[in-house]
Amino acid sequence: MATDKISPGMQQYLDIKQDYPDAFLLFRMGDFYELFYDDAVKAAQILELTLTSRNKNSDNPIPMAGVPHHSVQQYIDVLIDLGYKVAIAEQLEDPKKAVGVVKRDVVQVITPGTAVDALNTGKDNNFLAAVDKIAQEYALSYLDLATGEFFVTLLSDFDAVLDEIASLKAREVVMGYAPSDAEMQILQTQLNVLVSRETITIDNPELISDNLSDLEKQVSGKLLNYIMSTQKRHLTHLQPVKHYEIKDFLLMDAASKKSLDLISNARTGKKHGSLYWLLDETRTAMGTRMLRTWIDRPLVSELAIKMRQAIIQCFLDHFFERSDLTETLKGVYDIERLASRVSFGKANPKDLLQLAQTLSNVPAIKAVLTDMASPVLASLISQLDEMPELLTLITQAISPDAPAVITEGNIIRSGFNETLDEYRVVMRDGTSWIAALEAKERENSGINNLKIDYNKKDGYYFHVTASNLSQVPAHFFRKATLKNSERYGTEELARLESQMLDARENSSNLEYDLFLEVRNQTEVFIARIQQLAKIIAEIDVLQSLAVVAENNHYIRPDVIKNTQEIHIKNGRHAVVEKVMGAQEYVPNSIDFDASTMIQLITGPNMSGKSTYMRELALTVVMAQMGSYIPADQVELPIFDAIFTRIGAADDLISGQSTFMVEMMEANHAIRRATKHSLILFDELGRGTATYDGIALAQAIVEYIHENVGAKTLFATHYHELVTLENTLDHLKNVHVATLEKDGEVTFLHKIEPGAADKSYGIHVAKIAGLPSALLNRARDVLAGLESDSVAVVSAPSQTSGQLDLFNAPESEASRAIVTAIDELDVMNLTPLEALNQLFELKKML
Ligand code: ADP
Secondary structure (H helix, E strand, O other), X not given: OOHHHOOHHXXXXXXXXHHXXXXXXXXXXXXXXXXXXXXXXXXXXXXXXXXXXXXXXXXXXXXXXXXXXXXXXXXXXXXXXXXXXXXXXEEOOOOOOXXXXXXXXXXXXXXXXXXOOOOOOOOXXXXXXXXXXXXXXXXXXXXXXXXOOEEEEEEOOHHHHHHHHHHHOOOEEEEOOOOOHHXXXXXXXXXXXEEEEOOOOOOOOOOOOOOOOHHHHHHHHHHHXXXXXXXXXXXXXXXXXXXXXXXXEOEEOHHHHHHOXXXXXXXXXXXXXXXXXHHOOOOOHHHHHHHHHHHHOOEOOHHHHHHHHHHHHHHHHOHHHHHHHHHHHOOOOOHXXXXXXXXXXXXXXXXXHHHXXXXXXXXXXXXXXXXXXXXXXXXHHHHOOOOHHHHHHHHHHEOOOOOOOOOOOOOEOOOOOHHHHHHHHHHHHHHHHHHHHHHHHHHHHOOOOOEEEEEOOOEEEEEEEHHHHHXXXXXXXXXXXXXXXXXXXXXXXXXXXXXXXXXXXXXHHHHHHHHHHHHHHHHOOHHHHHHHHHHHHHHHHHHHHHHHHHHHOOEOOEEEOOOOOEEEEEEOOHHHHHHHOOOOOOOEEEEEOOOOOEEEEEOOOOOOHHHHHHHHHHHHHHHHHOOOEOOOXXXXXXXXXXXXXXXXXXXXXXXXXXXXXXXHHHHHHHHHOOOOEEEEEEOOOOOOXXXXXXXXXXXXXXXXXXXHOOEEEEEEOXXXXXXXXXXXXXXXXXEEEEEEEOOEEEEEEXXXXXXXOOOOHHHHHHHOOOOHHHHHHHHHHHHHHHHOOOOOOOOOOOOOOOOOOOOOOOOHHHHHHHHXXXXXXXXXXXXXXXXXXHHHHHHHO
16 A cells, blocks of 8 residues: 555545554544544444445545444444444544544444443453463452442363353453463354453552462453553443452352353253243343352352351242332432443433432332341341432432433422523523513513514524504614514614523533533542442342242252252252243152262163252252252251362264264362362263263262262263162162053153163154164164173272273174164164165074
């Protein structure tokens, strides 16, 4: 591109664009934001804009596209939603007064992690994360620009970093170090986040405490610098960085959270059908956000869990007061976000009214909690800060029907400011003064149809028709002459007019100034507003858990720090029960005595193994959140982590890579789990050949038994594994009961002690509608195979470290048959081909 031919305006564009190569630059020109060059070509395509060009007739026309300034937000939202950055360059001076090119510069860079003005931001946090590393230690910091929350923690490896980023649902990650290609790949493709870089860290003792470790200070400083350099505006609402430790919460990796449908339903990706959906009876946006955090981070402190339970119990014991509380919470606005709008200088009069309305509800919330007369509420009550000074200020200053704009007046209440009141008197009384003057001059002059009119050009004037011109008094002066009339002014009329116009202009200027003053005074309260928001959110989540407990007949679990036992009497999977209805659901008890470590669950496919396992995991998550539980009685230890390997149905088809994921997740679990963890393995090993699968499944069970000690539920349809109970002291068989009558099998979804006696695979095939001739053949084959069955290798003796897995005694013939079956591509066989294959197998036998 030949820069010498470029106009000064375009040169300015290029200079600015140079600093923002990774963002769409929206360049303000009059009423439009323009994009140029590649930005224009790309944006035109994404936003469906018309692509035109500047310097059309030159050799090098510049591609150009624009959006009108008043609808720019919707275009920004689309770009941000797609994971792009947008830099906004404004005109910094009045174009009419500019000498040469109008001064322009970038006033804000909006990125997926910093978008707070988006039209559709609602009840979810939008966290921006930053990662840094010194030697082998990682630190992660994150903040939500819309609420001002700011956190930091140290992590031991990159996997832990990924888990945190995934559970935060961050859309953008600021890397403080240059990530490796592999790390970059995972961040971009697996987590689908926008990766930004920040190398400069800043000190800010007010926000970043000196007590943090160097790495934590460094990562939060970089995050802060990134925020400062993109936002370029007031950020008084950022809260001091809070240090946390992942071990202070029940650890769950992203895959486990997903497979347990905690935040969204894994199949649909929607909130409906998740634990979050089930538990959400919150009444405020702040409560909804906090509930999500509680589900994401269940507690591990017995005391804290019991505190939450005690409050829920108190809410359950006081039905009427709780109903009042729920009602009162409906009048609470999202004051956490309002506080940030105040800080950004974006709060309008309606926002302040919403803040006042919320504050005016605080005494009622306090009163209803006080009525419950329970010591467990004392701390919450004492932290409900009513901020009477702020409430008085806003109520006295802002008119109850003030508009959302701040430039058109009607904002400030009368009585708040004397000068403003005087202007308003002039504006209101001006009309009657004019009427009085009109009457006086009509009488004095004797012109019966003399009247005062107004237009933009001449202002106020006396209208005199041609026939009355002789009667015009001497103190009238002519303002304009029309065909059949003349327009006159008088000194008095001119004085009134200027008083009225001045009053109108002065009053809206004064209202604007007064509003800014009120907003600035509100800014002083930001930290207190944020604190109040937290307390109200907590009350809201607790009342929500109480409502859910009551509606669904949940009970209070007994959570005991050092117990080794699990007892759940008639437990239910909370979400499945809600979806299918309590009548349909078959409750299941889960019991582990102190010496039981592993339950091996056998039973046919579709009989309820996985639902049983999830019942336990969900019960643990709910109990450690402080929630009540769907069961008759519950006794649980406090777990430090939950690891799961639960496949989705569609995993079955995708083959090798699925098996790899399966093994990686198993590896992750057995390496990290402690004896206080919970492991759920569902059909582990089914992604590979049968022998491999059985061998690995057995080895993994034995490994957990010998080396990990975590409470484990291991569901399998490898019937061969049930003999492990003979060799592993801490393993118990359980199975799903089936009812067999006249050759028909019904799955009862009931878990019972002992091993299942059959696999019922052929029964499932029958339900699926396979031809009966084929099923008969299969039964024959099965009988043949069973007579030459493969025994599971017994577990190694305690002293031998080596596992001897592949020496099962088997005949050559059975090996050939098994290989032939193994190689069958069942998914792609027609019924006829299947029959032929069976025939071949039979022949081999
Ligand atoms: P598996 O893991 O043995 O293949 P699932 O746990 O996925 O079986 O359960 C299969 C289906 O059986 C579920 O979709 C559900 O409809 C039903 N089911 C499972 N457990 C129960 C139960 N306790 N009560 C009623 N229905 C159940």
